[in-house]
Amino acid sequence: MFTKTDQELEKMGAKITTREIQQQPDLWKEAFQNYTAKKSEIDSFLDKITSTYPNQKIRVIFTGAGTSAYVGDTLRPYLNRVGDTSHFVFESIPTTDIVSAPLDNLRSDDPTILVSFARSGNSPESVATVELAEKLIKNLYQITITCAPEGHLATKAENEDGNLLLLQPALSNDKGFAMTGSFSCMTLTAALIFDTSAEDKKTAWVDTMIKMGQEVISREDEIQAYADLDYDRITYLGSGSLSGLTREAQLKVLELTAGALTTIFDSSMGFRHGPKSYVNSKTVVFDFMSNDKYTRQYDVDILEEIKGDEICEKVVGVGTSDDNDFSGDNFFIKSGDKDLPELYQALPDVVFAQTFALMNSIKVNNTPDTPSASGTVNRVVKGVTIHDYE
Secondary structure, eight states, rough: OTTTTTHHHHHHTTTHHHHHHTTTEEEEEEEHHHHHHHHHHHHHHHHHEEEEEESSOEEEEEOOTTHHHHHHHHHHHHHHHHHHHTTEEEEEOOOOHHHHHHHHHHHHTOOEEEEEEEEOOOOHHHHHHHHHHHHHHEEEEEEESSOOOHHHHHHHHHTTTTTEEEEEGGGGSSSSSOSSSHHHHHHHHHHHHHHSOOOOGHHHHHHHHHHHHHHHHHTTHHHHHHTTTTTEEEEEEESTHHHHEEEEHHHHHHHHHHTSSSEEEEEGGGGTGGGGGOOOOOEEEEEEOSSHHHHHHHHHHHHHHHHHHSSSSSEEEOOOOOSSSSSSSSEEEEEOTSOHHHHHHHHHHHHHHHHHHHHHHHHTOTTTOOOOOOOOOOOEEEEEOOOOOO
16 A cells, blocks of 8 residues: 555545555654653643642543544553652543543542643534533643644643643644544653653654554555455454553544444453454454563463464464564564563554554445545544533
């Protein structure tokens, strides 16, 4: 797909999505540069909040809808291990949960930083979540991470002192139906903000990520070989932040095939407890393998178990080679580093998943740029009624 001409891709209805997947390594470099340029402002914003509440932990709520919610799901596990947990408690709560049941998710007396992830910034739930938080939380601060400077959330944040606006690279505002660069750039930006584990290593980590992403794109023939197999079910597994990533990986298949292929996601450990019933002879299983040596054991265990069951079309480990590798088929990213933290490994991994979803869209004779022929699912959600909250 990535070596086809624009004219060839246009005929397939795939030009926009293909190029937006392909350009992500360049966008990551730009997102990192943007973070570096704003770092002093970001640090000052957070320092002011933590100094105001020296003896109280601050809720950091990552929120968004759909793919934007999965940004938070990917961030939360890793940041609760390496972030500044002396000051912050990291949570991931979709805007859809907050809007439908605000008192289940927002606490009036808890100082809170609401981190809104949004491609357009115009989704009704995203706008309503901010309004509810402002109404219900006494001490509210906001970080708005969005890709559209003209969107509602961005224009609102520009005029508010307690709202830090962090715009993503212009080309991350995907024009295609599926979120690709928007997801990976927003994830990277938030990771850089809240990962306090090793500031001096971030440049090297991002450089490695970029090389890995470029390698995945260059090896599309190998991904195509998986897409050419005989299956109608796809499973994504992972642990920690890579478990969060499985949600986004499976959603890309559902979106780009318009549900023609069924998908499931789970944690490597959780899959045995019922969801494994999904696997049959027409299933391919992918596990995003962790670089953490302890956690990786559980990823490899489930891979070996499913391989030994001999009941599925293919089972594949995805990630970086280490001392403990799956004995079966692996898509190892050779430019990877086994010491790269899982949150940064997630972004080259998602390029693999996006590429696989793109190929599946073509496989089922769909058009990736406009996959919902019925129009019942839209780039920016429609048909949402936001009820007044009293």
